[in-house]
Amino acid sequence: MITWSPSKIKAFQKALLTWYDTDGRDLPWRRDHDPYHVWVSEIMLQQTQVNTVIPYYNRFMDWFPTVTDLADAPEERLMKAWEGLGYYSRARNLQKAAKQVVEDFNGKWPRTAEELLDLAGIGPYTAGAIASIAFGEPVPAVDGNAFRVFSRLLEIDDDIAKTQTRQVFEQVIGTIIPTDRPGDFNQAIMDLGSSYMTAKNPDSENSPVKAFDQAYLDGVEDQYPVKTKKPRPVQIPYFGLVIHADDRYLMEKRPSTGLLANFWTFPLVKRETLLTGLEHPETVTDEELVTLLEHEVAETDGLKLHLTPRSGKQVTHTFTHQKWLITLMDAEWSGDLDLSYFPGEWLTASDFERLALPKVQDKMWQRVRPK
C-alpha cells in the first residue's frame, strides 16, 4: 500500500469532483438530497445493480411518497413493491426503520452516521452514504466500488472478504474525503467504479483519475482488489407438489425465518427427508421414491394423494449459497377441502397476481399453469 501527500490528495479531489460535475450519472434519487429518497435508494441498491433498481425505486416513491406512508403501508403491499428484488428482509427492515423514524424520532431523521446505525437495515456503508449525501457529514461510505477503486489507487492488498479490512479502507478514505463535498465525493467514487474502474474489463486508460491509479500505472490492476473466493452453492433436490382441485392450487406458507421467509410456495419436500433412516438409500428406485413421498405427505400433512411425476417437469433455481433441483409432482385432489392438518391454503391464479411470490415459485407456476 502506498500513501498520498496532502497536495496529492487535493489534486485527486479536484480531478474526481470536476469529472463528477460534468459526467456524473443523472439518477432518480439524485434529484434532491431528501433523506427518505437517499435512504430508500441505498437500501434497494444493496447488492443490486442500478438498472435493476430504477423502476422499483420510481414505483416505490409512487406508492409510498413519504416515510409516514411507508410506516403505515400494509405488509402485503410492501412485499409486492419489493417482489423480484430479492433479499426481502431489506423490505421488512425498511418498514421497521420507517416506524422508528416516525415514532421514536417524531419524523426528524438522525443526521449522523453513528445515530443512523441504530436504524434497522442500516449498517456501516449505508449509514455513511446517508450521512454524507443527505446531511453533508464527511464520513466514508465503503461499498464494493470503494473497495475496488481505492484498492487499485493505493495498491491496498488486504483481503476485502475479511470483516476487519473495512476499517483499513475507512481509515484511508477518511484522510482523502473532502469536508466540503463528502456526499458528492462518495457518489463520484461509485460512478467511477461503475464506469472506468470496473470489476471486469476496466478502462483505466481513459479514467479521469488514471494519473492517481497506482495499480494501473504499474500494470497490475487485474490483481486488485484482493478477495478470497466463496464456495459454490450446495445442490438440494426437492419434490414440488402441484396439488390442484379445478383451478385452485394447494399452497404452503414458509416459516417466518430463514430463506424466503413467509412466502407462499407449492409444498416442497426435500428428497433427503424421504431417504433418512434407510439402510441402502442409493438403491431406491424412482417408483419407490414416489411411494415414500406419498407416505410422507400422508403422515405429516394428513393428505392421501396419488402423485404422478412427469418427464420434463424439472425446475432449477440458484440462490447465493443453494441450488434447488425441483422435480414437480402432480396430484388431482378429489376429496373435500378440509385442511385441518395442513399448514396451507387453496389459492387461484388471481391470488398469484395479487400476492408477492418468490422467483422459484413463479418458475414452478410457469411450468404447470394452463395455457
Place this chain on the structure above:
DNA sequence: AACCCGTGGCA
C-alpha cells in the same frame, strides 16, 4: 468471524 439471505446480467 463465518454464514445466511435473492435475483439478474454477463462473459
Place this chain on the structure above:
DNA sequence: TTGCCAAGGGT
C-alpha cells in the same frame, strides 16, 4: 453452463 459480480446487513 458456470462463475462472478452488483451502492451489504443481520446474526
